[in-house]
Amino acid sequence: EPEVTQTPSHQVTQMGQEVILRCVPISNHLYFYWYRQILGQKVEFLVSFYNNEISEKSEIFDDQFSVERPDGSNFTLKIRSTKLEDSAMYFCASRTGTTHYGYTFGSGTRLTVV
Amino acid sequence: DAKTTQPPSMDCAEGRAANLPCNHSTISGNEYVYWYRQIHSQGPQYIIHGLKNNETNEMASLIITEDRKSSTLILPHATLRDTAVYYCIVNDYKLSFGAGTTVTVRA
Numbered sequence: 394e395p396e397v398t399q400t401p402s403h404q405v406t407q408m409g410q411e412v413i414l415r416c417v418p419i420s421n422h423l424y425f426y427w428y429r430q431i432l433g434q435k436v437e438f439l440v441s442f443y444n445n446e447i448s449e450k451s452e453i454f455d456d457q458f459s460v461e462r463p464d465g466s467n468f469t470l471k472i473r474s475t476k477l478e479d480s481a482m483y484f485c486a487s488r489t490g491t492t493h494y495g496y497t498f499g500s501g502t503r504l505t506v507v
Numbered sequence: 508d509a510k511t512t513q514p515p516s517m518d519c520a521e522g523r524a525a526n527l528p529c530n531h532s533t534i535s536g537n538e539y540v541y542w543y544r545q546i547h548s549q550g551p552q553y554i555i556h557g558l559k560n561n562e563t564n565e566m567a568s569l570i571i572t573e574d575r576k577s578s579t580l581i582l583p584h585a586t587l588r589d590t591a592v593y594y595c596i597v598n599d600y601k602l603s604f605g606a607g608t609t610v611t612v613r614a
Binding site for chain 1 (some may be wrong): 525541543545548549550551552553554556563594600601602603606
């Protein structure tokens with residue numbers, strides 16, 4: 394069964410450093426998403442991406458965050474200057490262009506900012 | 508987006524059916540009901556969705572009331588591996604996860 398692949402599975406970074414989280418969505422999917430989950434809290438929407446541009450973003454997704462689909466297969470989330478409160482699980486998801494079909498999530502990247 | 512209300516937790520015996528309720532009284536006519544689950548800290552997993560007809564797949568059944576104000580997810584024969592947080596979500600274009608129902612399947 395097709396999977397959404399995320400790398401790395403765990404990343405530790407120092408506060409103020411830039412991090413890039415990588416995702417390979419399912420190949421024929423057209424919509425891409427990033428979510429995060431702070432330990433013990435709800436899964437929160439960050440951003441959706443379609444047709445090479447952001448279609449929606451949450452209040453969390455401020456100027457420190459950016460997304461890119463550089464080569465038609467990878468989908469990346471960059472955090473420019475990490476803060477302690479960015480520590481969380483980050484999930485990538487994708488879905489087909491067909492309306493009303495389930496999202497497929499990756500297994501996540503655990504980001505720890507020290 | 509319509510809001511959903513789910514019980515915070517429930518227990519189920521292994522091998523028995525688990526019936527997970529969800530209220531979505533403000534759902535609008537074209538909004539679908541989706542169910543996802545999250546096992547431990549893994550990524551959420553799609554289970555099933557429906558508009559107004561009952562639906563069944565290899566994982567579960569979804570029963571939606573005629574007025575569409577509530578639904579029930581049925582896991583027909585719960586196993587220990589079904590222990591997870593189950594989320595009922597209305598509207599698809601941006602999944603909004605609530606607290607869900609923590610289901611514990613006991614041997």
